[in-house]
Structure formats: structure tokens, C-alpha cells
Amino acid sequence: MEGFSNHPFTGDFRIEADQICVDYNGRVALYDASLRLRAGCICGLVGMNGAGKSTFIRALMGFVRPSRGIVRINGMPLRQAQREQAVAYVPQNEGIDCSFPVSVWDVVMMGRYGSMNLMRVPRESDRRAVLDALERVELLEFRNNPIGSLSGGQRKRTFLARAIAQRASVLLLDEPFTGVDVRTEKLMADLFLQFRQQGRSILISTHDLTHVRDFCDFVVLINKTVLAYGETSKVFTKENLTMTFGGMPPDLLSGVSHSEDLEA
Amino acid sequence: MTEFLVVVRPGELLLDPLSHEFMRRALLVSSMVGAVCGLLSCYMTLKGWALMGDAVSHAVMPGVVVAYALGIPFAVGAFVFGVGSVALIGFVKQKSRVKEDTVIGLVFTGFFALGLVLVSKIKSNIDLMHILFGSPLGISISDLQQTLLISLIVVFILLVFRRDLLLYCFDATHARSIGINTGFLHYLLLSVLSLAAVAGLQTVGIILVVAMLITPGATAYLLTDRFDRMTFLAVSSSIFSSILGVYISYWTDIETGGSIVLVQTIVFLIAFLFAPRYGILNSRHSLTS
Numbered sequence: 124m125e126g127f128s129n130h131p132f133t134g135d136f137r138i139e140a141d142q143i144c145v146d147y148n149g150r151v152a153l154y155d156a157s158l159r160l161r162a163g164c165i166c167g168l169v170g171m172n173g174a175g176k177s178t179f180i181r182a183l184m185g186f187v188r189p190s191r192g193i194v195r196i197n198g199m200p201l202r203q204a205q206r207e208q209a210v211a212y213v214p215q216n217e218g219i220d221c222s223f224p225v226s227v228w229d230v231v232m233m234g235r236y237g238s239m240n241l242m243r244v245p246r247e248s249d250r251r252a253v254l255d256a257l258e259r260v261e262l263l264e265f266r267n268n269p270i271g272s273l274s275g276g277q278r279k280r281t282f283l284a285r286a287i288a289q290r291a292s293v294l295l296l297d298e299p300f301t302g303v304d305v306r307t308e309k310l311m312a313d314l315f316l317q318f319r320q321q322g323r324s325i326l327i328s329t330h331d332l333t334h335v336r337d338f339c340d341f342v343v344l345i346n347k348t349v350l351a352y353g354e355t356s357k358v359f360t361k362e363n364l365t366m367t368f369g370g371m372p373p374d375l376l377s378g379v380s381h382s383e384d385l386e387a
Numbered sequence: 388m389t390e391f392l393v394v395v396r397p398g399e400l401l402l403d404p405l406s407h408e409f410m411r412r413a414l415l416v417s418s419m420v421g422a423v424c425g426l427l428s429c430y431m432t433l434k435g436w437a438l439m440g441d442a443v444s445h446a447v448m449p450g451v452v453v454a455y456a457l458g459i460p461f462a463v464g465a466f467v468f469g470v471g472s473v474a475l476i477g478f479v480k481q482k483s484r485v486k487e488d489t490v491i492g493l494v495f496t497g498f499f500a501l502g503l504v505l506v507s508k509i510k511s512n513i514d515l516m517h518i519l520f521g522s523p524l525g526i527s528i529s530d531l532q533q534t535l536l537i538s539l540i541v542v543f544i545l546l547v548f549r550r551d552l553l554l555y556c557f558d559a560t561h562a563r564s565i566g567i568n569t570g571f572l573h574y575l576l577l578s579v580l581s582l583a584a585v586a587g588l589q590t591v592g593i594i595l596v597v598a599m600l601i602t603p604g605a606t607a608y609l610l611t612d613r614f615d616r617m618t619f620l621a622v623s624s625s626i627f628s629s630i631l632g633v634y635i636s637y638w639t640d641i642e643t644g645g646s647i648v649l650v651q652t653i654v655f656l657i658a659f660l661f662a663p664r665y666g667i668l669n670s671r672h673s674l675t676s
């Protein structure tokens with residue numbers, strides 16, 4: 124496959140977030156959240172419901188205005204990074220109208236708009252990127268189906284394909300594994316490992332702790348703020364998880380993660 | 388309708404009216420406006436902006452009155468008031484706890500009332516009925532030129548930005564995340580809406596212009612799952628309804644705006660009943676089989 128647009132960047136980090144604070148109408152959802160992610164790594168974002176995972180990712184995309192703190196992607200200010208297609212985002216819920224008259228192909232092509240001319244006329248390279256992305260999520264046979272005719276999981280894969288087609292060097296994925304079958308889960312995990320090899324960085328929020336153990340190099344534990352951040356082997360401990368999930372017994376947590384030993 | 392045409396020698400019936408200058412003008416302006424509103428109606432229905440369309444089309448009224456009184460092109464006045472009303476809606480919604488649809492209803496009726504008051508107070512040769520109900524059969528040459536110019540501008544903008552506007556209607560979050568300026572698209576669509584409302588005012592008048600801005604889109608939406616096909620169907624059904632409406636108005640001496648919109652509504656009803664996949668008669672069939 125072709126490489127992604129490998130943006131030169133001045134800093135050492137794909138993602139730099141410094142002391143982000145977000146409040147919704149005065150109610151604090153996130154405070155002092157900082158994160159630095161180097162090129163070529165996968166980072167898991169773990170926390171309870173309402174811990175602020177989606178809020179953090181939305182703040183990284185500039186969709187909620189932080190009351191404090193700055194975000195840089197590839198060393199660039201956020202807007203510039205977005206204009207240069209450095210960052211792709213898949214929200215937890217797309218919140219789209221499913222009866223919209225667009226096909227799977229059209230939706231994935233929307234990932235390419237940022238790299239096209241003003242009229243958004245697709246070139247050969249755009250078509251190849253869309254084709255490649257559809258192949259990767261195994262939706263090629265559905266390419267002409269209207270988006271409304273897909274199942275929930277297929278729709279989720281379509282939006283992942285759109286992010287893949289964008290060929291960004293930073294991917295922010297908000298719970299990409301919810302509602303997809305095991306086969307797709309495996310497929311996506313392999314895909315993410317490939318992306319890591321290519322030097323892209325991925326931030327994934329998830330509730331499935333086995334994923335974190337299996338393929339995340341780093342993990343961020345959050346509950347309104349970053350409780351712990353670092354290499355998975357060091358940070359992903361029973362004690363830290365207990366703290367993150369508010370005093371739940373560790374054995375219950377390790378039961379959730381289906382693992383014999385979390386510190387392995 | 389086709390039976391009607393066949394029985395009474397179609398050639399004469401269609402060609403005779405063309406010998407009149409006013410009919411040629413009316414057909415030209417109606418089909419152009421039909422095309423423009425038909426194209427825009429796709430975005431209006433998909434974005435769910437029917438009420439917004441109604442609001443803007445009513446809010447241009449004082450603008451048209453002021454423009455005629457000052458002797459400037461009516462499109463300018465209409466545009467200012469159309470965009471102004473939208474800005475005001477946004478402002479009131481942001482600064483108060485009143486819900487959006489309430490604010491929209493409040494602002495547009497306010498503007499419309501202002502227009503009515505202005506018409507009765509400002510001494511000019513404006514015909515209120517002309518603004519309210521349109522009169523393509525009596526359109527002046529300068530109004531015709533302005534309407535054609537507006538139509539061309541709107542079509543040009545919609546063609547250049549069609550993909551961006553589609554993305555904006557479909558998924559504004561994604562549009563923002565790839566660096567597209569959605570605020571610009573929002574106001575672009577509203578500006579185009581104001582312009583189209585002014586154009587539509589010439590054929591069906593302020594009261595009915597919202598029909599031009601949603602019915603063709605709704606009809607096409609029942610017929611297809613592809614956006615490109617939807618725009619094609621909306622534009623062609625809109626042009627067809629406009630032309631047929633003008634003819635019917637000429638043959639039977641009924642109100643032109645009403646006749647155009649009525650034809651559009653009938654076309655919608657036909658799609659509603661018989662559309663291949665989404666028509667109610669066919670969906671019932673697929674349920675039982």
C-alpha cells in the first residue's frame with residue numbers, strides 16, 4: 124500500500140496536549156489532562172463511563188473548546204494539522220442521518236475531500252485510496268450500497284474506512300471496537316499494528332482491557348484527569364486500574380480482561 | 388394530465404401560447420427558477436431546513452419593499468434582510484433559552500409583518516399581490532434580468548460547492564475534522580437560500596416559495612438513494628412542474644403560483660404512492676410478499 128502523507132514535524136511528538144481543561148457549561152469534565160505521543164505507537168485510553176474519554180478526544184480535535192491548555196499535532200497548531208490532513212477522527216457515535224442518499228463508496232470518498240481541489244473531483248489516487256480502505260475493512264462488495272442499508276457494525280467499519288482513506292499520520296478512534304464482531308476486531312487490530320509500523324500514531328479509547336494488553340504500547344488511565352500515563356507494562360497494573368474504576372476489586376477487573384495476570 | 392393534452396391537439400395547445408411575449412418570459416423565468424429551487428431543495432430537505440426556508444423567504448419581504456422604494460435592485464434588499472433574519476435567529480437563540488423553532492417562527496413573522504407595514508406606508512407602485520403571490524405572466528424585463536442573474540449565481544455556487552455542501556449536510560463533524568470551514572458553508576447555504584427565495588418570489592410569491600424549496604427535493608428523495616440522481620430528479624421535476632403550471636394557468640386562467648405549486652404537490656403525491664421502493668403502495672406489497 125502507499126504511504127500516508129508523512130508530514131514533517133518539528134517536535135518529537137505526533138500528539139502534544141498540555142494541561143487541557145474542558146467544562147460543559149461550567150461543569151468540569153476534564154482538567155489538567157496532558158499527553159505526549161511519539162511517532163509509531165498505539166496508545167489506549169481507559170476510564171469509566173463519563174470519565175471524559177470522548178471529551179479528551181474531542182478536545183484534541185478542537186470540537187470542544189478547552190478552557191485552558193493547548194494541542195499540537197505533529198508540532199503544528201490544530202487547525203493547520205487538520206487542513207494538512209495530519210489527523211483523522213472516528214467519533215463514538217457518528218450522529219448521522221442514516222437515510223441520507225449516499226453510498227458506502229461516497230462516504231469513504233469523503234475522507235479524501237481534504238486532499239482534493241475545490242470542486243472535489245476525485246483523481247485516480249483518491250479512487251485507489253478509497254478502494255484500498257474498503258478492502259482493508261472488507262466492505263468492497265458493499266461499496267455501492269446506500270449507507271442506510273448497512274448493519275451497525277458495517278456502518279462503523281465504513282467510517283473507519285473513511286479515516287483510513289484520509290491517510291493521516293495521527294488517528295483518534297473513540298471506541299472503535301464497540302459493536303463489531305470478533306473477526307472485524309482481529310482485522311482492525313492487525314490494521315493498527317501495520318499503521319504503527321508505518322510510523323503513524325493511534326489513540327484508541329476502549330472498554331475492553333484485553334485490547335490494551337494485546338497491542339497498546341502506552342496507556343492513559345483517566346477519570347476527569349490523567350491518573351496514570353506510561354508504557355502499558357508499567358502503568359497497566361491492578362492498583363492503577365482499581366484507582367481508575369473507583370475501588371472495584373482487582374479480581375473483578377482482571378476477570379473483565381480475561382487475563383491470568385495483568386502485569387504479565 | 389397527459390390525457391387532457393392528447394384530447395385537445397397538443398401541438399396547438401403548447402405552441403400557441405408561445406406567440407405571446409409574456410408567455411415566453413413567464414416560461415423562461417419559471418423554468419429557470421424551477422431549476423434553481425429544485426437544485427437547492429435537495430440540500431434543504433436533507434439538512435432539514437424546511438422551516439428555515441420558510442423563515443428566510445418571508446423575511447425577505449421588507450427588503451424587497453425597501454429596495455423597490457429606493458429604486459435599487461430588489462435582490463440586494465432581499466438578500467440583506469434574508470441573511471439579516473438568519474443572523475438574528477442565531478443571535479436570539481444563543482442569547483436566550485427560547486428553543487430554535489420558536490425563535491425562527493418569531494423572527495420571520497416579525498420581519499413579514501414589518502414588510503406588510505412598509506408596503507402600506509411607503510408610497511410606491513409596489514403591488515402587494517405581486518410580491519405575495521408572484522406574477523410570472525406579468526414580469527417586467529428588468530425583474531426578468533435580475534431573476535436570471537440571481538439564478539445563474541445560485542447555480543454556479545451550488546455546482547462549485549456541491550460536494551462540500553453535501554458533506555456539510557451529511558456529517559459536519561467530519562467536514563471540520565478535515566479542515567473544511569463549516570461556518571463558511573453554513574452561511575453560504577443560507578445566502579444561497581436567500582437568493583433562491585428572491586428568485587422564487589417572482590414566480591410563486593413569498594407565501595408559496597417554501598414549496599419550491601422543499602417539494603422537489605422531497606419528491607426526488609422518495610425515488611432514489613443516490614445524491615446525484617436525486618439532484619437530477621429534483622431539478623427535472625421542478626422544471627416540469629413550473630412549465631406545466633404556467634401552461635395550466637394560461638389555459639384555465641387560474642393563479643399561476645398556485646398552479647405551479649399544485650402541480651408540484653401532485654407530482655409528490657404520485658411519488659409518495661408509486662415510488663419503486665419508498666412509495667406506500669409498493670412498500671406494503673414488499674411486506675406481504
Ligand SMILES: Nc1ncnc2c1ncn2[C@@H]1O[C@H](COP(=O)(O)OP(=O)(O)OP(=O)(O)O)[C@@H](O)[C@H]1O
Nearest residue numbers: 147148152170171172173174175176177178179215
Ligand atoms: N455535550 C455535553 N454537554 C454536557 N455535558 C457533557 C457533554 N458531553 C459529555 N458531558 C459530560 O462530560 C463527562 C464526560 O463525558 P464523556 O463523553 O467524555 O465520557 P466518556 O469517558 O467518553 O464515557 P463513555 O465511556 O460512556 O463513552 C460526563 O460526565 C458527561 O455527562
Ligand SMILES: [Mg+2]
Nearest residue numbers: 176177178215
Ligand atoms: Mg465516550
